[in-house]
Amino acid sequence: MTNNLNIIILAAGKGTRMKSEKLKVLHPLAGKAIIDHVLDTAKLLNPNKIIMVYGHQGEQLKKYLEHENVVWVEQNNPQGTGHAVQLAAPFVDKNSSVLILVGDAPLIEFDDLQKLTQYKQAVLTAEMQNPFGYGRIIKNSENQIEAIVEEKDASQQQKQISEINSGIILAESENLQSWIQQIDNNNAQGEYYLTDVIGLGFKNNQPFSAVTVRDNRSIKGINDRVQLSECETILQTKYRKHLMLSGVSMPHPKTVEIRGQLTCGQDIEIDTGVILEGNNEIADNVSIGAYSIIKNCKLGKNTRIAPHSMLENVITKGDCDIGPFARLRPGTVIGEKAKVGNFVETKKTTIGYNSKASHLTYLGDSEIGDNVNIGAGTITCNYDGVNKFKTIIEDDVFIGSDTQLVAPVTVGKGATIGAGTTLTKNAESGKLTLSRARQKTIDGWQKPKKQ
C-alpha cells in the first residue's frame, strides 16, 4: 500500500471496429464519454498523477479533456500495451504505486480498484466461463502467478484455464520502470505485451497477486457499437435499480434512461420512456409522465409533469402542473400552484404563484407575477430580429386569448387585456386595455349570387 498513487490510462487504440470518425473513447455512454467513466473512477482513488497514453486521432481526446489535470503521452505508432507503458514509464513518480487502466473498459468499479491498490503488486483477474480472447493467468503449485499468456500464444492446455487478465494491473514504480524495458515482441502478435511484466515479477521473486473482480461485467471492454450498447444496458440497469431502491417507482424501468447525475427524494413516479439527462434534482412526490425528457432541472416537491413534456434548465418551486406537451426551455422558473399546459413554450421566464398558461402560448424573456391568467394563443413578441426584449406581467393580470405582447412592454397589476389585442404600449394597472377593430354588422347585406 502506498500514499503515492500514479495511474496510467491506455487509450491509444485505433477503435477501427466502431466505424466512426469519432475517437472510440469519446462515444457517449450513459450521458458522458466512455473515457469520462474511466477518468471519474480513477479520480475517486485520489491519485497524485494521471498519465494518459493517446495515439490515433488523439487531438480529439486532448481537446475533449483539456480541462483535466493529466499528463499526456503520445504513442503514435502503437506496438502493444507494453510499448504504451514503456512510453509512459518515464513520467511515473519515484516510489509510487502505478495502476494501469484501459480507456475502453468504462464499467470498472471503484471498489475493485481500491482493493487492488491495497497490494504491493497485483493483477485484477476474473473467472470466465468462456475465457476465449483473454490473457490466461498461469499459476504455480503455490498459487503464485508465474506468467500471463495471451490467447494467441497459449498452448491447448493453457487455453483451458478460466482465470483471465482483466488488463488492469498494479506495480511498484521502480520495478515497472525496470521490467518494462526488458520485455520483447517475440510473440504471436509481434507486440510488446505489458503482461510480460508479470512474468518478470515472478522471476525476480516479486510475484504479482491475483485479485478477483467482484462482478465480471465491470471489466467489459468496448470494441464496437454492439458492446457499447451492452455497456449502456448494464449501466442503466444499475442506475435504475439504485433509484428504485431509494424510493422511485418505475412501472417500466427498462424504458427509462438515466444520462447523468440524479439526486432524488422519495415517492417519485417516473413513467414509461422518460429520459433524464445531465444533472437533475428531483424532490419528493414528483411525477414525470410518459415520454418526457428532463435535462438539468430542479423539480420541487409535488411537481407533476404530464406526458410528452420537455424541460431543460428549469426550476419548479413545488406543487405545480406541467404539460402534457409542454416545452420549457432554459431559464424557466415555475412557481407553486402554477400551471403550464399543452403546447406552451417558455424561455427565460418566471411564472409566479398560482399563475396559469394553459394552452398554446409562447412566453419568452418574461416575468409573470402571481395569480395571472394567460389566455390561449398568447405570444410574447420578444425579438425584433436583432435584439431581445422583456415582457413584464404584474400580479392579478388577465390576458385574453390571442394576445401579442410586443416587448419591451409591461402589463400593470390587475389589468385585463382584451382578447385579440396587439399590445405595443404598457397597459395600465386595474384597467381594461384592448386593441381591436370594432365589430359591426351590415344590415340588408345580400349574399352574392352565382353568375
Ligand code: UD1
Ligand atoms: C489485453 C491484455 C490481455 C487481457 C485483455 C483484457 C496485453 C498484452 N493483453 O489484451 O491479457 O486479457 O487486455 O481486455 O496487455 N493500447 C494502447 N496502445 C497499444 C495497444 C493497446 O494504448 O499499443 C490500449 C488500447 O487502446 C486498449 C488497451 O490498451 O484500451 C488494451 O489493448 P488491447 O489491444 O485491446 O489488448 P488485448 O489484446 O485485448
Ligand code: CA
Ligand atoms: Ca481488448
